[in-house]
Amino acid sequence: MKVFIQNLPAWLKVLIYFLALWGATLITGILPMFNDFAFFFLVSLALSWIFLTMENKSLLSLGFIPLNKKQVSYFFNGLGIGALMLLGCFALTVFLTKDTWLFNCKVAPMYLIMSFLICLWSAFVQEFVFRGYPFQTLLKRYSPWIVQLIIAIPFGLMHLMDHKMSSSDIAITMLCTGIGSVLFGLAYIKTKSLMLPIGIHLGWNYLQLLIPRASGGGNSGLIIINSQATYGVLNVVIPYIIVALLSILILWMWKPATSIKA
Numbered sequence: 001m002k003v004f005i006q007n008l009p010a011w012l013k014v015l016i017y018f019l020a021l022w023g024a025t026l027i028t029g030i031l032p033m034f035n036d037f038a039f040f041f042l043v044s045l046a047l048s049w050i051f052l053t054m055e056n057k058s059l060l061s062l063g064f065i066p067l068n069k070k071q072v073s074y075f076f077n078g079l080g081i082g083a084l085m086l087l088g089c090f091a092l093t094v095f096l097t098k099d100t101w102l103f104n105c106k107v108a109p110m111y112l113i114m115s116f117l118i119c120l121w122s123a124f125v126q127e128f129v130f131r132g133y134p135f136q137t138l139l140k141r142y143s144p145w146i147v148q149l150i151i152a153i154p155f156g157l158m159h160l161m162d163h164k165m166s167s168s169d170i171a172i173t174m175l176c177t178g179i180g181s182v183l184f185g186l187a188y189i190k191t192k193s194l195m196l197p198i199g200i201h202l203g204w205n206y207l208q209l210l211i212p213r214a215s216g217g218g219n220s221g222l223i224i225i226n227s228q229a230t231y232g233v234l235n236v237v238i239p240y241i242i243v244a245l246l247s248i249l250i251l252w253m254w255k256p257a258t259s260i261k262a
Contacts, residue, residue: 005054010141014134037125048133062132063193071195078199085243086207092239093213097229104224123201130155131188152181179244186251
């Protein structure tokens, strides 16, 4: 059995991995109590452990735990990068809409803490599931940009779950999440660690929760809207694409000591 799994092509291992995760989504449809990040993380963890054990490798080889100061710095640098990206998108949206925003002085500290922890867990699980075993396994056999395209598809589909969306909304979501997937994947390629993509993912999600880029953000965030401006592709999606592509370009040009050819 061990030799059989070792000899499986990388694409087949990854296909089995994602088919198993798809099966997990079917289970959550029957048993809604399992529809949680923890369930999908455990499924992904078990699959990764099985494959890696058969390949005589450790789970730690996936780089989801910081093992030195450099990897810790990757996480915090990523946190700052993700936050700056969101602020850049917000600034462009405000410029385009000429909207009015108010600073919310009544944000509960517990809300800030719990929101951070929830976003951290979400970012960690998503990066482990998508940029963990499947991404890293494919990287050993195929061109990085082919791998990026392959992983971007299930990553985008994951963001369509539990949503009744129009075809145009689906296309926009797949485009935006696909660009994000490329950014996170490139962050791993450059560092060989999940710490940088986890940090970027967390910084973006957390700031987006506190600083909504569109109307209807509610009153829990740091900034709340005070206008009736119309939000759409031009002033929400385009700023995101500009900032994300610029971030990808900068990251692609960055040459850390541990980088590999991208």
